[in-house]
Amino acid sequence: xxxxxxxxxxxxxxxxxxxxxxxxxxxxxxxxxxxxxxxxxxxxxxxxxxxxxxxxxxxxxxxxxxxxxxxxxxxxxxxxxxxxxxxxxxxxxxxxxxxxxxxxxxxxxxxxxxxxxxxxxxxxxxxxxxxxxxxxxxxxxxxxxxxxxxxxxxxxxxxxxxxxxxxxxxxxxxxxxxxxxxxxxxxxxxxxxxxxxxxxxxxxxxxxxxxxxxxxxxxxxxxxxxxxxxxxxxxxxxxxxxxxxxxxxxxxxxxxxxxxxxxxxxxxxxxxxxxxxxxxxxxxxxxxxxxxxxxxxxxxxxxxxxxxxxxxxxxxxxxxxxxxxxxxxxxxxxxxxxxxxxxxxxxxxxxxxxxxxxxxxxxxxxxxxxxxxxxxxxxxxxxxxxxxxxxxxxxxxxxxxxxxxxxxxxxxxxxxxxxxxxxxxxxxxxxxxxxxxxxxxxxxxxxxxxxxxxxxxxxxxxxxxxxxxxxxxxxxxxxxxxxxxxxxxxxxxxxxxxxxxxxxxxxxxxxxxxxxxxxxxxxxxxxxxxxxxxxxxxxxxxxxxxxxxxxxxxxxxxxxxxxxxxxxxxxxxxxxxxxxxxxxxxxxxxxxxxxxxxxxxxxxxxxxxxxxxxxxxxxxxxxxxxxxxxxxxxxxxxxxxxxxxxxxxxxxxxxxxxxxxxxxxxxxxxxxxxxxx
Amino acid sequence: xxxxxxxxxxxxxxxxxxxxxxxxxxxxxxxxxxxxxxxxxxxxxxxxxxxxxxxxxxxxxxxxxxxxxxxxxxxxxxxxxxxxxxxxxxxxxxx
Numbered sequence: 218x219x220x221x222x223x224x225x226x227x228x229x230x231x232x233x234x235x236x237x238x239x240x241x242x243x244x245x246x247x248x249x250x251x252x253x254x255x256x257x258x259x260x261x262x263x264x265x266x267x268x269x270x271x272x273x274x275x276x277x278x279x280x281x282x283x284x285x286x287x288x289x290x291x292x293x294x295x296x297x298x299x300x301x302x303x304x305x306x307x308x309x310x311x312x313x314x315x316x317x318x319x320x321x322x323x324x325x326x327x328x329x330x331x332x333x334x335x336x337x338x339x340x341x342x343x344x345x346x347x348x349x350x351x352x353x354x355x356x357x358x359x360x361x362x363x364x365x366x367x368x369x370x371x372x373x374x375x376x377x378x379x380x381x382x383x384x385x386x387x388x389x390x391x392x393x394x395x396x397x398x399x400x401x402x403x404x405x406x407x408x409x410x411x412x413x414x415x416x417x418x419x420x421x422x423x424x425x426x427x428x429x430x431x432x433x434x435x436x437x438x439x440x441x442x443x444x445x446x447x448x449x450x451x452x453x454x455x456x457x458x459x460x461x462x463x464x465x466x467x468x469x470x471x472x473x474x475x476x477x478x479x480x481x482x483x484x485x486x487x488x489x490x491x492x493x494x495x496x497x498x499x500x501x502x503x504x505x506x507x508x509x510x511x512x513x514x515x516x517x518x519x520x521x522x523x524x525x526x527x528x529x530x531x532x533x534x535x536x537x538x539x540x541x542x543x544x545x546x547x548x549x550x551x552x553x554x555x556x557x558x559x560x561x562x563x564x565x566x567x568x569x570x571x572x573x574x575x576x577x578x579x580x581x582x583x584x585x586x587x588x589x590x591x592x593x594x595x596x597x598x599x600x601x602x603x604x605x606x607x608x609x610x611x612x613x614x615x616x617x618x619x620x621x622x623x624x625x626x627x628x629x630x631x632x633x634x635x636x637x638x639x640x641x642x643x644x645x646x647x648x649x650x651x652x653x654x655x656x657x658x659x660x661x662x663x664x665x666x667x668x669x670x671x672x673x674x675x676x677x678x679x680x681x682x683x684x685x686x687x688x689x690x691x692x693x694x695x696x697x698x699x700x701x702x703x704x705x706x707x708x709x710x711x712x713x714x715x716x717x718x719x720x721x722x723x724x725x726x727x728x729x730x731x732x733x734x735x736x737x738x739x740x741x742x743x744x745x746x747x748x749x750x751x752x753x754x755x756x757x758x759x760x761x762x763x764x765x766x767x768x769x770x771x772x773x774x775x776x777x778x779x780x781x782x783x784x785x786x787x788x789x790x791x792x793x794x795x796x797x798x799x800x801x802x803x804x805x806x807x808x809x810x811x812x813x814x815x816x817x818x819x820x821x822x823x824x825x826x827x828x829x830x831x832x833x834x835x836x837x838x839x840x841x842x843x844x845x846x847x848x849x850x851x852x853x854x855x856x857x858x859x860x861x862x863x864x865x866x867x868x869x870x871x872x873x874x875x876x877x878x879x880x881x882x883x884x885x886x887x888x889x890x891x892x893x894x
Numbered sequence: 895x896x897x898x899x900x901x902x903x904x905x906x907x908x909x910x911x912x913x914x915x916x917x918x919x920x921x922x923x924x925x926x927x928x929x930x931x932x933x934x935x936x937x938x939x940x941x942x943x944x945x946x947x948x949x950x951x952x953x954x955x956x957x958x959x960x961x962x963x964x965x966x967x968x969x970x971x972x973x974x975x976x977x978x979x980x981x982x983x984x985x986x987x988x989x
Contacts, residue, residue, distance in 0.1 A: 334937070336936055367925060368925055369925040370928070370929040370932060452937075453939075456899050457897030460897050460929075461897040463929065467925060486912070490911065590912060
């Protein structure tokens with residue numbers, strides 16, 4: 218009899234429960250068709266244990282599918298046609314017809330459930346059917362499908378069912394999978410440990426099904442002695458008792474190789490997640506990333522720089538001249554503004570591409586997950602919430618999503634604290650400025666200089682977190698956290714390319730949107746004269762609104778060694794976006810040609826200004842500038858995100874904290890550095 | 895109380911950072927530890943969360959695991975089919 222489900226119509230599946238009907242003689246019970254007196258066997262087990270495959274193997278097409286009455290849980294019911302062995306008949310002189318040796322069983326395939334605790338509708342139904350109904354309406358036997366390769370996971374349900382004393386037996390699947398990993402299961406020992414029959418089966422190859430049928434016939438309706446449980450209502454204590462029982466059963470019945478084969482991931486993880494060596498390896502890997510990035514991308518960057526400052530600018534100037542716009546404000550905006558500013562930023566595309574590729578490879582290989590372990594340990598050592606490491610790591614890409622990612626933290630206090638720390642993580646926007654200054658001031662050691670900024674960034678996060686935790690956040694608790702590490706894998710080209718492209722798109726989007734707007738605003742301010750005698754767009758930058766405003770704040774930075782308005786003005790523009798620091802320098806120096814008429818490269822001009830503002834100590838001054846850039850407000854987008862997530866008061870507090878920290882650090886770096894450099 | 899479940903909980907509280915490390919330190923069978931962690935997650939004592947590392951510079955909107963509403967996808971299963979399993983964090987919940 219085959220009943221198929223009709224679309225849109227939930228079939229009612231009343232449980233056909235009768236008295237236990239497997240008698241000693243084949244003359245009673247069973248028969249053709251699973252009538253009301255047919256024994257009912259419930260097939261239960263955790264998801265993915267092969268339960269449904271077993272159900273299909275036992276019932277074939279004799280299946281009814283539908284929702285269990287009153288629930289949305291789909292349950293299958295089928296007829297399992299079994300045949301008795303004539304030798305097992307207990308008639309004194311058996312004259313049974315072979316057809317009478319058949320026993321049809323009503324088989325119910327209950328939904329996958331790890332336990333009978335009602336954590337889900339599936340588990341609730343399993344519980345209701347096995348425990349919630351009167352005793353005489355319960356199935357005559359429960360067959361629990363257990364995965365031999367993940368035996369402990371399957372046994373929690375067995376432990377609970379054993380406590381109820383239900384008639385039950387275990388069908389052990391996936392024995393071949395367990396064997397492949399070197400684990401063998403002693404079925405007899407497992408049966409003894411569990412206190413119920415155990416049969417090894419392979420429903421896909423239809424092996425062991427006869428033994429299962431024999432076991433079912435033998436044990437149907439025979440209640441087992443309930444497993445004793447501790448006299449307590451404490452759920453954890455009860456669970457602990459079950460797991461003690463599970464561990465004993467696993468130990469008694471399974472044998473694994475004396476020495477567990479260490480996987481490649483295990484071997485590597487032993488070193489890369491070690492408490493001391495792990496951070497050292499992490500730092501070494503990141504140093505290598507920056508070194509490769511700066512060394513390989515430098516020639517390409519130089520080529521693009523030459524392209525924008527040479528042929529592109531010259532071509533645009535020629536074209537504008539042909540159009541009669543030569544020497545006008547249009548030429549100033551396009552050539553000295555857009556092409557100089559955005560062009561300079563675009564020279565970083567090869568560098569950013571390479572950086573994104575390397576990070577994507579590290580991410581896809583699984584190494585960054587190990588870095589998270591190392592970082593998490595650091596976080597916890599200063600009492601920060603374990604989960605705070607996620608937004609902080611995200612912050613090294615971009616601070617804006619990192620601020621949003623603080624939502625994963627459970628308490629408002631944790632979110633505020635983490636959102637205040639995120640701006641200290643060095644985002645990729647700052648990376649462009651670091652690379653530029655690193656190339657100008659540190660030559661072949663540019664990668665190391667950039668790497669140092671990241672190390673300082675980590676220390677800033679830790680230090681700021683440490684101070685805040687011991688002042689404003691004294692009462693906040695920390696949450697332990699553990700990580701399940703994925704195995705190492707060979708990075709895929711598709712994923713690496715996809716991640717790189719998405720990130721590069723973001724960089725280009727910023728360059729083409731926010732930076733173009735900022736370049737226009739800077740150009741406008743640089744075109745507005747503040748002294749008489751100059752027309753709009755024909756004023757020296759120092760006497761423009763931009764230059765005058767920058768000069769007013771410049772003295773503040775004298776102790777840090779970079780008190781030149783050309784330098785500090787970029788910091789003001791950097792409030793909009795850190796990439797704008799470079800574009801504004803490119804604009805300022807493109808417009809403000811030196812008196813001797815030799816323009817020089819942007820790097821040379823920047824270096825000359827640091828040289829003069831620092832009293833002959835350009836390297837400590839450049840370092841101080843980089844540290845200030847690292848620690849002060851990242852960008853307006855981050856401020857907006859902070860405003861949204863933690864409110865105006867804490868955002869303003871954060872701005873103040875960042876500016877004070879940045880200034881103090883910059884002054885300290887310069888004042889100490891100039892003693893040696 | 896010193897069964898496997900409380901041992902695993904104690905290791906988590908003590909800051910043992912990985913499941914493999916808990917197996918090594920506790921001396922328990924690997925499958926028992928993993929079953930205990932799974933059970934702790936199911937029973938709500940531990941929160942399991944898949945992490946997406948290294949957000950795109952374009953922000954949440956460009957993230958493969960962002961939700962349709964634009965909320966950050968940090969920790970959510972990615973909507974991109976076939977994406978590889980990534981880092982999973984398990985966080986102990988105080989009860």
